[in-house]
Structures are given as structure tokens and as C-alpha cells.
Amino acid sequence: MTAVADPHSLAETPRTMVLSVPDMRCAGCIAGVEGALKALPEVAEARVNLGDKQVRVSGTFADATPLIAALDAKGFAAREMDETALAPSVDAEGRGLLMRIGVAGFGMMNVMILSVAIWSGASDITRDLFHWISAAIAVPAVIYAARPFYASALTALSARRVNMDVPISLAILLALGMSVHEASVGGEDAWFDAALSLTLFLLIGRYLDHRTRRAARSAAAALTALEVPRATLVEADGDRVVPTAELAIGDHVRVVPGARVPVDGEVIEGVGDLDRSLLTGESLPVHAVPGTDVAAGETVIDAPLVLRATAVGEDTSLRRMARAVAVAEGARGKHVALADQAARIYAPLVHSLAAIGFTGWFIATGDVHRSLLVAVALLIITCPCALGLAVPAVSVAASGRMFKLGLLLKSATALERLAQVDAIVLDKTGTLTTGVAKLDHLDPEAASVALGLARASDHPVSRAIAAALPDVRAAELSSVREVSGDGVEGRWKGRPVRLGRGARGTELVLPGRDPIDVSPVETLRPGAADLVAAAQRAGLPVLLLSGDRTEPVRRLAEALNLPDWRAEADPQDKLALLREQAAQGRKVLMVGDGLNDAGALAAAHVSIAPATALDAARAASDAVLLGGDLSVIPQALDLAGQARRRILQNFGLAATYNAISIPIAMAGLATPLMAAAAMSTSSILVVLNAIRLKVRR
Amino acid sequence: MNVLVFLIPVSLVLGGLGMVACLWTLRSRQYDDLEGDAARVLLDREPEES
Numbered sequence: 143m144t145a146v147a148d149p150h151s152l153a154e155t156p157r158t159m160v161l162s163v164p165d166m167r168c169a170g171c172i173a174g175v176e177g178a179l180k181a182l183p184e185v186a187e188a189r190v191n192l193g194d195k196q197v198r199v200s201g202t203f204a205d206a207t208p209l210i211a212a213l214d215a216k217g218f219a220a221r222e223m224d225e226t227a228l229a230p231s232v233d234a235e236g237r238g239l240l241m242r243i244g245v246a247g248f249g250m251m252n253v254m255i256l257s258v259a260i261w262s263g264a265s266d267i268t269r270d271l272f273h274w275i276s277a278a279i280a281v282p283a284v285i286y287a288a289r290p291f292y293a294s295a296l297t298a299l300s301a302r303r304v305n306m307d308v309p310i311s312l313a314i315l316l317a318l319g320m321s322v323h324e325a326s327v328g329g330e331d332a333w334f335d336a337a338l339s340l341t342l343f344l345l346i347g348r349y350l351d352h353r354t355r356r357a358a359r360s361a362a363a364a365l366t367a368l369e370v371p372r373a374t375l376v377e378a379d380g381d382r383v384v385p386t387a388e389l390a391i392g393d394h395v396r397v398v399p400g401a402r403v404p405v406d407g408e409v410i411e412g413v414g415d416l417d418r419s420l421l422t423g424e425s426l427p428v429h430a431v432p433g434t435d436v437a438a439g440e441t442v443i444d445a446p447l448v449l450r451a452t453a454v455g456e457d458t459s460l461r462r463m464a465r466a467v468a469v470a471e472g473a474r475g476k477h478v479a480l481a482d483q484a485a486r487i488y489a490p491l492v493h494s495l496a497a498i499g500f501t502g503w504f505i506a507t508g509d510v511h512r513s514l515l516v517a518v519a520l521l522i523i524t525c526p527c528a529l530g531l532a533v534p535a536v537s538v539a540a541s542g543r544m545f546k547l548g549l550l551l552k553s554a555t556a557l558e559r560l561a562q563v564d565a566i567v568l569d570k571t572g573t574l575t576t577g578v579a580k581l582d583h584l585d586p587e588a589a590s591v592a593l594g595l596a597r598a599s600d601h602p603v604s605r606a607i608a609a610a611l612p613d614v615r616a617a618e619l620s621s622v623r624e625v626s627g628d629g630v631e632g633r634w635k636g637r638p639v640r641l642g643r644g645a646r647g648t649e650l651v652l653p654g655r656d657p658i659d660v661s662p663v664e665t666l667r668p669g670a671a672d673l674v675a676a677a678q679r680a681g682l683p684v685l686l687l688s689g690d691r692t693e694p695v696r697r698l699a700e701a702l703n704l705p706d707w708r709a710e711a712d713p714q715d716k717l718a719l720l721r722e723q724a725a726q727g728r729k730v731l732m733v734g735d736g737l738n739d740a741g742a743l744a745a746a747h748v749s750i751a752p753a754t755a756l757d758a759a760r761a762a763s764d765a766v767l768l769g770g771d772l773s774v775i776p777q778a779l780d781l782a783g784q785a786r787r788r789i790l791q792n793f794g795l796a797a798t799y800n801a802i803s804i805p806i807a808m809a810g811l812a813t814p815l816m817a818a819a820a821m822s823t824s825s826i827l828v829v830l831n832a833i834r835l836k837v838r839r
Numbered sequence: 840m841n842v843l844v845f846l847i848p849v850s851l852v853l854g855g856l857g858m859v860a861c862l863w864t865l866r867s868r869q870y871d872d873l874e875g876d877a878a879r880v881l882l883d884r885e886p887e888e889s
Contacts, residue, residue: 168878169878169879169881169882172875172878172879172882173882190872190875191871191872191875192872192874192875192878193871193872193873193874193875194872237865240865240870241862244858244861244862244865245858247861248854248855248857248858248861249858251854251857252850252851252854255850268843275847275851279851
């Protein structure tokens with residue numbers, strides 16, 4: 143019965159595997175995880191990456207099972223990740239940017255030392271010498287370090303567009319050219335340090351921006367990677383573990399308890415329960431017998447089932463629905479990021495100002511050289527150093543805090559969209575609730591028998607019952623056995639007792655008594671009540687939208703004090719409702735976990751899925767809730783609001799600085815010293831303002 | 840002012856050294872897991888690197 147991988151081909155070859163261990167938080171965890179893995183004879187090397195909450199293991203193991211078991215014994219929940227779906231661990235672009243930052247930074251420092259000497263009064267031949275040394279450092283450094291800006295500006299220009307990088311490249315290159323000319327004629331002012339510090343500050347902004355984007359991208363990849371595409375193929379000479387992609391229609395596939403069904407198919411062997419909640423929102427398990435149709439994405443609960451595949455790969459109902467979601471996602475209104483909005487106003491403004499400065503001075507004085515100097519000063523001073531840092535610095539600080547809260551942002555603009563939310567739509571099953579037994583009505587005798595029976599089984603209902611009876615001593619039972627798909631039987635004081643499927647749900651049968659209903663009652667996920675209360679306090683309308691039957695939905699809505707709820711909504715209803723809200727101009731936050739929510743998640747202004755959600759739902763959402771606690775969501779909304787205010791403040795700071803410096807530069811009074819001082823202070827102010835987000839509260 | 844003949848090359852060499860050191864830290868991948876490296880300081884013994 144057990145699934146055995148081919149021992150010859152897999153076990154001998156050394157291989158590397160990445161596991162996701164979301165609970166790692168501290169130094170002790172690193173030692174614990176690495177220690178537990180290295181204690182296994184088949185593991186050669188284990189290295190934790192605490193930032194990514196992953197561990198990379200290499201050795202001669204056949205699959206992840208022993209590794210996950212070893213970590214589980216230490217109390218760390220681990221999941222295997224599909225490495226092909228992971229972003230390459232070497233971030234070539236980020237390291238390239240860091241190299242350029244290094245070159246620009248050290249170049250700037252050296253040039254600045256020389257510039258300080260010039261500003262403090264070096265003259266004649268000394269000044270010329272210093273200018274030439276500066277040029278020798280600055281010209282190669284700028285040409286190398288600022289290449290991302292030229293490349294981007296050229297791409298934009300060849301598409302006949304103007305982006306932020308056009309004024310940046312123009313300013314850097316004009317400043318450099320002008321300064322070389324000044325040095326060669328023995329002029330007074332050279333802008334080498336300005337060209338370099340401009341490059342440095344903008345590169346830092348570019349790098350921060352890159353980091354947020356990469357974090358978002360690799361989060362998305364990591365989540366896809368959690369869905370490991372393997373299945374157990376039943377063949378005449380035994381079972382074989384194969385990639386799901388290799389399955390064909392008609393193959394017999396074994397699915398063990400706790401695993402997700404990889405294909406659409408029909409049960410041919412085994413009797414057991416299926417959890418369909420992710421696909422339909424139904425809260426109670428469905429009974430499966432030979433002949434029952436099952437769909438990919440359902441979870442097998444208690445007994446192993448053998449299926450005959452009727453649809454595989456891209457043809458499964460799961461994939462078809464996921465594609466429908468992708469279509470809905472593509473149709474989502476394009477959100478224009480704040481930084482792009484600013485750039486659209488800013489870039490033409492800078493160009494026209496420089497042009498006005500040049501022509502104005504040329505008309506007034508007829509001096510090309512003088513006019514060009516004014517234009518360069520204008521370009522440098524208005525160059526969006528602070529503006530280039532305004533958004534990324536805040537994004538990095540805010541998404542870092544979100545991650546600490548347990549919310550992983552997958553989309554680069556999710557933060558800005560979270561800040562605009564004015565209504566919330568919640569799914570029920572799996573999002574607001576988890577199925578847990580409620581057993582206050584059992585007398586001590588019944589409770590102790592129930593616990594004794596429940597402990598003998600690994601069925602989620604049994605586990606829920608056992609968990610609901612923490613202070614009870616288990617009764618002594620004999621000849622306890624689990625009847626697959628039916629329950630647990632045993633003998634207590636010589637008479638038969640049973641816990642399992644009954645007329646109304648799960649029943650406890652005691653000798654000489656009526657069966658007692660012990661069906662699991664849905665309980666709220668931690669933080670669900672806080673989420674609703676916080677939203678209502680903030681004046682956000684909350685709607686409960688579920689695919690489950692009316693009765694449980696109504697009960698839950700009453701328990702949460704929610705006046706708005708809708709039950710028995712199928713995926714189309716959900717999608718339609720979200721579209722309608724969007725048409726009314728509502729910016730809805732949707733929280734859901736099932737495939738039945740995926741369309742709605744994609745159609746919402748911004749969406750969050752719990753980490754337990756089906757991959758299609760996670761893929762459709764902008765953020766993933768890593769822990770189980772929903773009270774993080776109002777905190778995240780609050781944080782997003784703060785971040786938005788901080789970004790706007792930063793824009794304000796940059797605008798104020800420009801309002802002061804532009805007239806000075808226009809008047810031809812700007813000196814390299816002033817530019818250096820103003821540029822640094824405004825950038826530092828903007829970054830400090832962003833960091834405030836991190837330390838507050 | 841003759842002292843500049845020494846000081847300027849000295850400052851350039853020092854600056855160059857700093858840059859080379861910075862590039863070396865980058866190439867040896869010391870920025871891959873900042874949070875983890877910060878925590879590893881607290882461990883009693885660092886597991887042997889291969």
C-alpha cells in the first residue's frame with residue numbers, strides 16, 4: 143500500500159532541495175533547523191536563509207519526506223518547494239546595481255575630498271590639477287555607474303516617449319561634459335561631484351525599487367513552488383512517484399490522506415472523505431466511494447483512494463478555472479503607481495525649465511557658455527534625487543513591516559492599492575472559519591470515550607474532537623480499529639462503542655444510549671472578529687460572501703454582528719458582485735481562499751489570500767497572509783495608509799526643495815557647493831521620513 | 840603644497856582599496872541573507888562551511 147519511490151535512481155544521486163520553513167524567526171531556529179537536518183545520515187549540507195524563511199538542503203535523499211518529518215519533530219512546519227519555479231537565487235541585476243552603487247559611492251567620496259579643497263579656496267594651478275584628477279575619477283565612474291539610466295532613456299526615446307531617465311541622463315552627461323570643458327579652460331566651477339552624487343542617490347533609489355519588485359516577484363514564485371507537482375502512479379509492478387506532468391488519461395493514481403488530488407478522475411478503489419472546501423466553499427467533507435467523480439484540487443482526508451484519471455494537466459477543471467482567473471486578472475483596471483504619476487508631470491517640467499533657462503540667458507546675454515552653465519545647474523538641481531527615493535524608500539520600509547506582520551506583498555503596487563480600500567468582501571469557509579468540534583454538551587463519561595476513540599484516528603474530525611477535549615482523561619478501550627471512511631470502533635468495558643459517520647453527521651455511539659451528535663462546528667479563525675470590528679470602526683462596509691449553504695452563513699454573520707451577507711454564491715455570482723462594485727467606483731479588498739473565490743480575488747481592487755489557500759487563489763491575490771491571524775489585515779490597511787501619506791509628504795518635501803532652488807538656479811546663482819549640499823540634505827530628509835514608518839509604535 | 844604629491848596618491852589608493860573591498864563583499868555574496876547573518880552571530884558555534 144505504501145508509495146515507494148524507485149530506490150535506485152533517486153536515492154544515490156546527490157541532490158539539492160529547498161524547503162520553506164515559515165516559522166523561523168530567531169538565531170535558535172537557525173541552529174535547530176540546520177541541526178535537525180544535519181543529524182540525518184542522508185543530508186550532507188543544510189543552510190538556512192532567514193530572510194527568505196527557506197532552507198537549502200543537499201544530500202542523497204530520495205524525497206522531502208524524511209526532511210519534513212525531522213523538522214516536524216522539532217516543531218517546525220516545513221513544505222517542499224519546486225525549485226524550477228523559484229526565482230534564481232543569484233540576483234544578477236541587484237548585484238549589478240550594488241556594484242554601480244559601490245563605484246559611484248567611492249568615486250563621489252574621492253571627488254568630494256578634492257571639491258572641498260576647491261570650495262575652501264584652492265586656486266589657479268592647484269584648482270586645475272584638482273579638476274583634472276576629479277575628471278579622471280568621475281568620467282569613467284559616471285560612464286560605468288549610470289549606464290542603467292542611459293539604457294532606459296534610450297529605450298524610451300526610441301519608442302518616442304520621455305521617461306524620468308531622460309532628464310536624469312541629460313543632466314548627468316551635460317554636467318560631465320560641461321565640467322570637462324571647464325577644467326580644460328581653467329574655469330572656476332566644475333560639477334564632477336554633483337554628477338557623481340546624482341548618480342549615487344538615483345542608483346540607491348533604483349536599487350530599493352528593484353528590491354521591492356524582486357521580493358514581490360520571488361514571493362509569487364515561492365508560492366507557486368509550494369505546490370509540488372508530484373503524483374503516485376499505480377502500475378502493475380508497484381507504485382512509482384512521477385511528476386504530475388507525466389500523467390496521462392487512464393492512468394491509475396493513488397492519493398494518500400492529506401494530499402491534494404492531482405487530476406480529474408473517478409474513484410476506482412477506496413472509501414473515504416474528500417474536502418472540497420477550497421473548490422466550492424462547502425464546509426463539510428464529502429463522502430467518496432468507487433464511482434465518485436473527483437476534481438483536481440480536492441483534498442483526500444482519511445483513507446487512500448485510487449483514481450482513474452479522466453483529465454490531466456491543463457485540461458483539469460482546476461486549470462481551466464485558473465485560466466479563467468488569469469483572464470479576469472488581465473482585465474483588472476491598470477493601476478498607475480504614484481511614482482509614475484509624478485514622473486509624468488515632472489519630466490516635461492524639468493526639460494522646459496532647463497530650456498527656458500538656457501534661452502532666457504542666451505537672449506539676455508548672448509553668452510552660450512554662460513547660458514549652458516545655467517541650464518546644467520537647473521538640470522542638476524531639479525533632478526529628481528529626492529523624488530527618485532521618495533517612493534522606493536517608503537515601499538521598502540512598509541513592505542518590510544508588512545512581512546514582519548505576516549503579510550507578504552506579491553504585487554509591487556499592492557501597498558498603494560491597499561491604502562485606497564473603502565470596502566471589504568470576505569469569504570467564509572477557510573477564510574473566516576476553520577472546522578473545529580464544539581463538545582460542551584458531552585458528559586464526562588461520553589467525553590472520555592470520545593477522546594479515547596478520537597486519539598486512534600488521524601481524520602481531521604477526530605483530531606478536532608481530540609483538540610476540543612484537552613482536560614479529559616481518555617477512557618481505556620480495547621480492540622480499537624479505524625474503519626476507513628466510516629469511523630473508529632472499539633470496546634469499552636467489554637461493550638462496543640463507535641465514533642463515526644451517522645445519520646446527521648459525526649456521531650458518538652455508546653452502549654444503551656442514543657447516538658450523540660459530535661459534528662464539528664465551524665469556529666472563527668483567530669482575529670476574524672477583530673477584523674470585522676476594526677473595519678466597522680473605520681467605517682468600511684463589510685460583506686460576507688460565501689458559497690456555503692444559507693444556514694451556516696447566517697449563523698456566522700450573526701456571530702460576527704455583520705448585517706450584510708450572501709450565501710450560496712457560485713464563482714460567477716462572486717465575480718459579478720465584485721465587478722458591479724468596481725463599476726460603482728468602490729475599491730474593494732477581497733479576502734478569500736478557494737478556487738471559487740479566485741475570480742473575485744482577481745476582480746477586486748486588491749486581494750489577500752491565506753497561505754493555506756489553493757494556488758490559483760494565491761496566484762490571483764496581491765498579498766498572502768502567512769499566519770492564521772486575520773487581525774493583521776486591519777493593521778496592514780492602517781500601515782498602507784501611513785505609507786501613502788509618507789510618500790505624499792516626500793513628494794511635498796521634494797517640491798518645496800525645488801521651489802526654493804529653481805529660482806536660485808534660474809538667476810544663475812547656483813554653485814556646485816550649493817547643489818551638493820541641497821541634493822544630499824533633501825535625499826537624507828526623504829529617507830529619514832520613510833524610516834519613521836519602521837520605528838513608529 | 841608639495842605634500843600634495845604624496846597625499847593625493849595616498850587618498851586615491853585608500854579610496855581604491857575601499858572600493859575593491861566593497862566589490863569583494865559583493866562578489867562573495869555577503870548580502871544574500873542579512874537577517875540570518877545577523878542572527879548567526881548569536882549562535883554558540885557556527886556550522887562548518889563547506
